[in-house]
Amino acid sequence: MDKGRLQNPDPAQLQRLLRERTADLQRVKAEYDNYRKRVRRDRMAVREIAVANVLRALLPVLDAVDRTCAQEPMTPGLKDITDTLATQLGSLGVEAFGEVGDPFDPACHDAVTHHVRPGTDELICTKILRPGYRLGLQLLRPAHVEVTGPPPPTRNPLGHERAESPPAPVRELRR
Incomplete structure (x- = not known):
């Protein structure tokens, strides 16, 4: 007897088996497509x-180049390095942010100093101490700013008053 062959090939039974196998194949194909995606x-x-x-690891290099440009006269070599670095990082989608006058946003700024102005x-943001960087919508590093x-x-975030309260009494533990 041949394996896999029906003994009495009933057309209705063959149609049912064909539908079952087709449905099985469609499920397997859909699972495979989902797996590939x-x-x-x-x-x-x-x-x-x-x-x-990798870009986060390169940010200190960017900071060093920025500090050098701020302290040294711009030589042709330094200008070439600065321009190439800016072009290559820009082509990868890296954007610097943090400008004087920007509204402070704790999601992308770290306030290092707060000056009160009633x-x-x-x-x-009144001074940019270190620029921040984004890669698309992803924050690589927040900007350090003075605000x-x-x-x-x-009131503190827990809702308690800031007024000084006497310290709680300390109880001794008995052994």
């Missing part, structure tokens, strides 16, 4: 993470 997405995510990690209603604006609120 998931692998492609994962590879892209790994690539983006790797690029971001009568203002929002914090403004000027209203005094901090009188």
Whole structure:
């Protein structure tokens, strides 16, 4: 007897088996397509993470070039290095941010110093100590800034008053 062959090939039974096998094949194909898409997405995510990690490692080099440009006269070699670095990082999608006058955004700025100016209603970046960098929508490094604006609120984030309260009594532990 041949394996895989029906003994009584009933047309209705053959149609049912054909539909079942077709449905099985369609499910397997859909699973495989989803798997391919998931692998492609994962590879892209790994690539983006790797690029971001390499770019984060290069940020101190950018800072050193910026400091050198600020302190030294611009020589042709230094200008070439600066221009090439800016062009290459720009082609990868790296953007510097942090300008004097920008509204302070704690999601992308680190306030190093806060100067109080009564009568203002929002914090403004008044000095950029170190620029921040983005890769598309991903923050590579926040900008370090000095801000000027209203005094901090009188309540802390937990909702308790800031007023000094006497320390809680210390109880001795008995052994």
